[in-house]
């Protein structure tokens with residue numbers, strides 16, 4: 304095929320509108336690299352600079368940079384040159400698999416002394432983290448903000464522009480000050496899974512920047528655009544720093560101490576597929592609402608502390624989930640990492656005094672443990688074996704005549720190795 308025809312075909316095939324961040328990818332990756340400890344920078348050698356200059360763009364350049372395209376491709380998807388999941392979140396189970404795959408490739412390459420390969424896989428991971436946390440990748444299924452512009456009608460100047468580029472593009476530097484990157488896990492499976500949850504924080508943070516950026520674009524206020532873009536970029540760089548630091552620690556098998564139990568109360572369940580609760584996930588009792596982290600809603604309106612009656616007396620819990628009847632919460636678990644799950648189940652002593660609730664924990668669809676408690680009963684610790692479980696589900700079922708009193712709490716839900 305002629306060169307010109309080939310170029311035209313490439314131009315048609317590339318889903319350009321998905322491209323995220325552009326120039327800022329470099330600034331964000333460089334800021335992340337800057338935070339790494341000396342031994343890691345030395346180990347990367349010349350790849351350190353290449354990561355910020357070139358490798359972080361690999362997933363966007365798979366058609367033009369054929370030599371590096373394989374570092375953004377997966378064995379399980381032969382023939383797929385441009386992996387959309389490296390740019391936009393799909394479903395948790397899928398992007399966890401992708402993050403695990405690329406992290407594993409990077410760690411294996413480091414252990415085998417192939418630092419050039421490792422750095423390229425790390426570049427692909429940085430790109431994914433940064434794209435997911437880009438202010439212009441925040442609206443599920445609407446990468447050009449055609450819906451959001453109906454809520455927020457554009458100024459005359461922006462009326463005919465596609466919004467994706469202006470929302471994310473800029474020429475700025477990112478600095479993380481004294482940020483200390485965090486170890487995300489002591490194995491690839493654990494680290495990729497925690498990275499996914501860190502990335503969720505990045506997505507939510509980026510969502511908070513999109514509307515202010517659009518408003519500043521409409522007002523032709525470039526400084527304010529940059530200010531909010533930087534809010535997203537800084538968090539993305541911190542998450543990329545955590546990922547890079549962790550990959551290098553795992554590669555070198557130099558692992559700092561890490562607290563063993565992992566609290567899952569702040570993690571998003573599968574039911575909140577796009578990191579918000581769709582209306583189909585709302586429950587009707589004890590009130591009309593959705594699950595809450597760290598508080599319980601009296602009458603569906605007033606947030607009060609999570610409190611349970613224990614054998615030793617009443618106790619408030621900072622960590623926990625309050626939820627309603629009949630709507631499950633399903634958490635994805637990493638493979639081969641955790642052995643046990645523990646949680647305190649009970650009803651709020653005052654709000655739930657007249658309630659009666661069955662607390663059930665399922666692993667991959669099979670009941671692991673179950674308990675029915677009255678509102679006047681002391682809370683109970685539930686504990687179950689989760690080795691081999693890939694989806695853990697918490698479910699509440701009304702067993703009372705007065706379902707308006709079923710103020711149920713899952714306190715301190717934790718995974719243990």
Ligand SMILES: [Zn+2]
Pocket residue numbers: 321322323362363389390430434
């Ligand atoms: Zn991209």
